C-alpha cells in the first residue's frame with residue numbers, strides 16, 4: 001500500500017465529561033474517504049487533532065507522514081479544511097474572501113487571484129462570485145467554503161459535514177464536486193457525515209465511528225457486497241394493527257435467527273441455510289400476514305448500526 005494519507009494509533013481525546021475519541025487506530029490511503037458517525041461520535045474532534053489544532057490526550061497521529069503533535073503548521077500548509085459551521089463574512093464577495101484566504105496561506109497576490117478564479121469556477125460559482133456572500137443560498141455558501149479549502153492547492157482536504165443543510169439535489173451536486181476534487185486534481189479527501197448511506201457512491205473507503213470508537217474501516221465495496229442477508233417485508237394485517245414486522249421479528253428471533261432492520265419496516269434476517277426461507281414463509285403465514293418481499297440483498301452502510309445493535313444482544 002502507498003504511504004497512508006492519515007494514520008492514527010490509539011488516538012484518544014478526553015474532555016472532562018466525555019471521551020470524544022477512544023483508542024482510535026485507523027489508516028487510510030489516497031482517495032476519497034468517508035468518516036461516518038452520528039452526531040457526537042467524535043468526527044470534528046478527530047479533524048481538529050489531525051490539523052494540529054487540538055492536542056490528543058494520548059496516542060498519536062500522522063497526516064501525509066507528518067506528526068500531528070509537533071508538525072501542525074506543516075500539516076496545515078498541505079491540507080485544506082472546510083469547517084462544519086458557517087464562518088463566512090456577509091459583506092465581502094466570494095472572490096474577495098477566497099483571495100484573502102489564499103494570501104493568508106502564503107500565495108503572492110497574482111497567484112492568489114488566479115487560483116481563486118480557478119477554484120470558484122471549479123465549484124460552480126460564476127457571476128455571483130462578485131456579489132456579497134450575505135445574499136448567497138446555503139448551497140452557494142458551502143461552495144465558497146469548499147473553494148477556500150482548495151485555494152492553496154493542498155494534497156488533502158478535510159471536509160466537515162459539507163452536505164449539511166442542503167436539499168437532495170444540492171447534496172448530490174456537492175457529492176459530485178467532492179468526487180471531482182480527487183479525480184481531476186488528485187487531492188485526497190476526508191469527508192464527514194452523520195447521514196449513513198450518503199457516502200456510498202462518493203467514497204472509495206469508509207471509516208465508521210461511534211462514541212469515539214472505531215466500528216469499521218474498509219473499502220466501500222466491502223460494505224455493500226452481497227451478504228447472507230434476507231430482506232423481509234410483510235403486508236399490513238387485516239385487523240389494521242400497525243408494525244406487523246415486530247411480531248414477525250419476535251418469532252424469528254425465538255426460532256434462533258439473527259434479525260435487524262433497515263431502520264424502517266424491512267427486516268434483515270441472517271441466512272442460516274436454505275431452511276431460513278421456509279421458516280420465514282411459515283411464520284408470516286401463521287401470523288396471518290402476506291409477504292411483500294423476501295429476497296437476498298446487498299448491505300448498505302446504514303445497516304451497520306442496526307446490525308451492531310442486534311449483535312450486542
Ligand SMILES: Nc1ncnc2c1ncn2[C@@H]1O[C@H](COP(=O)(O)OP(=O)(O)OP(=O)(O)O)[C@@H](O)[C@H]1O
Nearest residue numbers: 015018020037038039040041042043044045046194
Ligand atoms: N471543546 C469541547 N469540550 C467538551 N466536550 C467537547 C468539546 N468538543 C467536543 N466535545 C464532546 O465530544 C464529543 C464528540 O464531539 P464531536 O464534535 O467531535 O462530534 P461529531 O461527531 O463531530 O458531532 P457533530 O457532527 O455533532 O459535531 C461530544 O460528546 C461533544 O459534546
